[in-house]
């Protein structure tokens with residue numbers, strides 16, 4: 001029910017955006033994330049973007065995961 | 074898919090599991106609150122991969138499951154009102170209420186329509202000016218801002234035939250109620266990722282400070298869960314419970330300020346009744362006085378009749394993590410996803426559905 005999936009923002013018009021999810025285009029509301037820009041990924045939940053995905057933090061988490069894996073090898 | 078596939082790498086997963094095995098010496102009872110996490114854990118068999126010191130329990134974080142029968146009966150009664158279109162997320166259709174379900178009410182002629190978004194419900198109101206469209210507002214803090222946004226848009230466009238039946242529930246107060254009850258003993262909590270995308274990680278601070286239990290906010294891929302378990306086990310080993318975020322790409326400590334603002338504009342906190350848990354103060358949302366004209370509760374006279382609970386169903390105990398689906402005599406024999414007796418079997422995120430789908434031998 002709280003499912004949210006990453007969606008790539010292709011264009012922004014006012015409170016709405018065109019996004020792409022797994023190759024399929026959709027029109028969503030960005031009323032909850034007015035700061036979104038073209039090229040951002042957002043978390044899409046029931047037709048609304050509920051947050052912008054932080055690309056830098058995503059990279060950091062992957063780095064941490066690899067380090068933890070290394071240490072246990 | 075970007076931001077999904079990277080967090081499913083089986084090789085990294087195996088190494089993380091090894092690490093958890095090496096790290097864990099003390100018993101760690103960990104609850105995942107959110108039904109979405111339960112699905113990931115069962116789908117990937119994560120319970121069986123963990124060392125015997127780590128025990129996983131499923132919590133009440135399934136909005137469909139915790140909707141009380143009295144609330145559902147209200148929605149069903151509303152759907153029978155003349156000139157009403159009841160718009161609902163699909164998950165709610167098959168949930169049995171006291172005497173009927175939305176699906177049954179639909180078969181009997183109720184105008185019940187499944188929507189993916191409040192945007193669709195609002196469009197329905199625009200397209201059907203002679204009807205009254207009622208959106209069945211269920212969901213946690215993840216969903217409530219989207220409903221708030223729809224009410225504000227209806228106000229801006231002067232759409233007067235759009236209503237919300239506000240049944241939203243808030244997660245921190247119910248976790249507090251569970252911990253206060255003393256029924257379950259926990260060493261760690263995996264906090265809901267998309268609820269936290271909205272509210273942030275700060276509202277969980279009372280769990281380590283008040284109860285000495287560590288919390289990690291997790292994403293929904295298997296590596297997210299394993300990282301969260303690793304962090305919680307490390308906290309248990311060090312004896313230092315705190316709030317950490319394993320899902321940093323989606324969650325900030327302060328949450329999403331705009332979503333919180335819209336939610337606070339439209340809604341105020343109120344007490345709410347949770348299936349199996351009962352009435353919890355400040356754990357629900359109702360529409361503020363200013364938005365009363367959009368409030369189905371205020372605008373319709375609804376009498377759903379007395380509430381009945383399904384005989385033999387243990388959903389309530391399962392939601393409080395004091396029983397598992399295997400304790401239910403009806404599980405698999407009488408109660409199946411095709412013929413669900415209780416909501417924990419209807420919702421794909423319910424514990425009974427997870428046990429059914431991914432094997433009953435998970436304990």
Ligand code: SF4
Pocket residue numbers: 385386387388391398401402403404405408409413414415416417418419425
């Ligand atoms: S198996 Fe069915 S009857 Fe038993 S607790 Fe689960 S939903 Fe209720």
